[in-house]
Amino acid sequence: MSGRRVTVTRNPVPAAGAGTAGPLRPLGAVADAEPDGWAEPGELHLRSIVAGQLSLAGRTLAAVAGILLGVAVLPSLGEYAGIGAPGVWLVLCLVPPPLWALLAVTHLRRAERIERESVRAARDGG
Amino acid sequence: MTTAVVASLLGVAVVLLGSAAMSVVRPRRYATTLDFYVAARAVGPWRNGAAISSEYTSAVSCLSLAGLIALHGVPMLWYSVGATGGYVVVLILVVAPLRRSGTYTLSDFAQWRLGSPLVRRLVTGIVTVIGMIYLVAQLQAAGVVLRLVTGLPPWAGGVATAVAAVAVALTAGMGSVTGLQALQFWLKLLIFAGCALVLWSAWRWGMAAPPAAPAPSAGPHPVREHVLAGTGDPSPLGVLSVLVSCALGAMGLPHVIVRVYASPDGRSARRSVVAALAMLVAFYLLPPVYGVLGRVFAPGVPADAMVLVLPARMLPGPVGDALTGLLAAGAFAAFLATSCGVLVALGATLSPGTPRIARITRIGRFRGSVAGAALTALLLSWAAPHGSVILLVMLGFGLSAATLCPVLVLGIWWRGLSARGAAAGLVVGAGLIAALVAVEGLAPAALVARLGLPVRYPAPFVAPVAFLVMVAVSLATPGSVPPGVSRKLARMHIPEDLGEAGIDRSSHRPGRSSR
Structure with a gap:
């Protein structure tokens, strides 16, 4: 996984490929600011x-x-x-x-x- | 040994051994586990579409459907209409968002979207049941076909198919499986279309004479087929039951959903489903042709056997024998393609839950799950009572429509879906279907008749109930709506191009392939 921090809401999905993808967020949004931290x-x-x-x-x-x-x-x-x-x-x-x-x-x-x-x-x- | 037996054995052996050899001799080299699973996402829409169609056109589409059309006539023509229509619904509601979610199996999707291990376990259980139903149907049909054309005992066909499918699923990654399945689709289309053309021409040009007492051309045939959950019942409610199952259930078939992930992005996934649909449209023209021929030349033959009996009845002699061999080969291509797809999907679904033993890699656990699933299916296929396989498969569709469909549709489109709501809907949907099928199968007929419609036609009644339960419980438990819903919805719905225009997908591509 890239060095960027991503928000993991619960346990990562353990199966193939799924857990590795970080959630999407808009540029500039602070990852851990709030659950629905959308601009x-x-x-x-x-x-x-x-x-x-x-x-x-x-x-x-x-x-x-x-x-x-x-x-x-x-x-x-x-x-x-x-x-x-x-x-x-x-x-x-x-x-x-x-x-x-x-x-x-x-x-x-x-x-x-x-x-x-x-x-x-x-x-x-x- | 007659020529028909030799031709059939030859055809079946070529398909099974050729498929296994293709994947063993030329396994692609995969840099990572993920490449193994997803073919490194290099699969274009047409090839992926052919693979999807190949998995979808199983024993049911190739054999049982034509047999049912021959037995019951017009009402069964709807089945092929519904089977294709289900794919349009998949295209409309599921494909692109599911691909963009980046989850591989339905269990992954449930966990990612709802963040609940309980929902994940429920979905895994349901997917396993549907996968097993599918596998058992293929293996039973393989037994029926091989016994019919060669006289071998019924277990032989199941074992041959299971061994070849496991060999392909274990040695090949998704890439080789995709190529093989695409090839098998064209093989099936060519064989079934070619044989249909020859048989139809033989009929038209008077080379084949119908039996002395032809079946009545309209109305249900006197031979009674078993009915399960509305399938095989030519009444309007039976047809409605199958149409609802097909339209809503196709999206929950585990092997189909896994395929979506082999496309590089949401747009390509959508296009591959449209390509698959175009091919399915062509393929589903064939069962009615065989159905008409079967009505005229093989009245009263059991549904699963009808197509294979046809050439010998119409053209006794070497031509008929050769056609029987070809059709047997095409049927085994169908069994193998579907079994392989289901095994890969089941392996991926079950392997995360297998005990973590030291030194066993993820691929090792995947392979263990595949082998375990195949063995279980084989044992079940001997233990389960033999009916027409279309009944079993439609039961799988109905279960999917009443459980996985609501989770997928609400999960993709409604931000209010809560983990508790999803769990409640899954339990109610699966529980109701299981209870109704059990009552229909075990209770005396008089009681079933008195209990009324839902017992005999569960899907159209249970699917809306599952939707309602999911929505109502979600509204009542807003606290268990998972956090970050907006981000998840954005990820599913906002096209990949926006990576350049302000939405961060940096973890989307490199992140997943770096493991």
Whole structure:
């Protein structure tokens, strides 16, 4: 471990790799000053990025639930629409996979954008 | 010995011996213990993604799922939808923050985030149970497959898989295992897709004739499969149970979580999960194809055996024998990849708790834990009753959804989670699942029916309860919220780039590799 002092809140984690990493703190913050020794801008920055990621996560989760639900009601819808069993099979096999991939890629891009913007904001602010 | 037996033995031997040889002959040199565990974090998204997919596409995805689709039809198609959907949830909620936390196993995460040895022990216990369930399922499936294709006794397949998996896990570090698993994924995809193509074409072009009395094309098949915790039950609640287990449980699978750590940073970890998802999407197109073929050509065959019976039923003769051999090889690649991943994860989870005997290094303890876990799983796989392995694995998913999922999600996103809250939620979640499964398995059917839904479909009921208990107890015990929560959240959520822009990560990289 580097010579820098780090705050260890309890026993270090004894397993591989985990215990060796010191907690993160903003430059200039005194490590042992207080448990949550964050400078105000750091805390604001954290709150904004967590809020951004959470709202994105909420939206993507809603889409996941929507797809699962849609898939679950599809067979009965298919009966009404007269698609028939082979049609339902085809739709169930071929429609959700590309939707998952699309959802994942969209989420990845948005999450990375939130991070890029937060980095830019932090640099401008700092 | 028939050609089918020779082809199968050859295929299985090539996969098992080849994998073991690859890791023994070419073990990477690791400068430190950490390099051994984490492949020195040199694994790119695509390779790591292939390794993740390889561990995820276990015996269940390759064999049981197709078998269940053949038996029950449409309701089982949801399983493959849910299995992939679980990965999207992992991507959304867990991957990047978990990687940035810098913790290796789920137990490490619990200890780091909540600072409580009790929570760590609870998580270690649950992870061990899930890992064992997974291992037992792989070893049992290996026994079933090897007996089916060669006539060898059922213990032989389990022993062969366990020995090869231990050999790989003991000699190779995460780096070699990653390479091997990535290779096994492509091997599986190639074999299962190729055989599906050949069999489908044979059917389309009339080279294979369906049996005289084909199964009814719709509705549940008369053959009754055993049902466990909602899995294998084609009713809407059974499907819901499996979907909830898949969506929330994937994030708690120990072998998957350990994989995240092989990526160099949070962004790369996220990308490797997206890569894995792309590959899983391709792979999960296959079980329905085998399911349709199985419905037509092998009605009524037990779920785990259906895929391997198919070639001989459709194309009796040398072509069918060769395909059987190939599929057996692909199945063993699946058993081996998953067993290896679970063994490495279990070894890393259990080794810190093993007695510290002088002169035994950390790698020594890791290896001891791996060997111990494999032996225990082998004994359990003989002792446990044999059902379809998908039932076992889905039970693992359900347990994960009701215990590890709330700890991970609340731990990553909510600063109010207290150590007592987490412990209470874990105990309630695991206890309820265990109690309900025990009641379902042991109590008379009439009593189970009278007790109502949660007994038969535990996951969708217990997971929300565990979340609620965790939140309520945390709110009631603000005193046991660990200190330094803001710093921990910052570490999980603030991207690595900010190391240059004012956030100190000096201990983040050099610190971890300097040991």
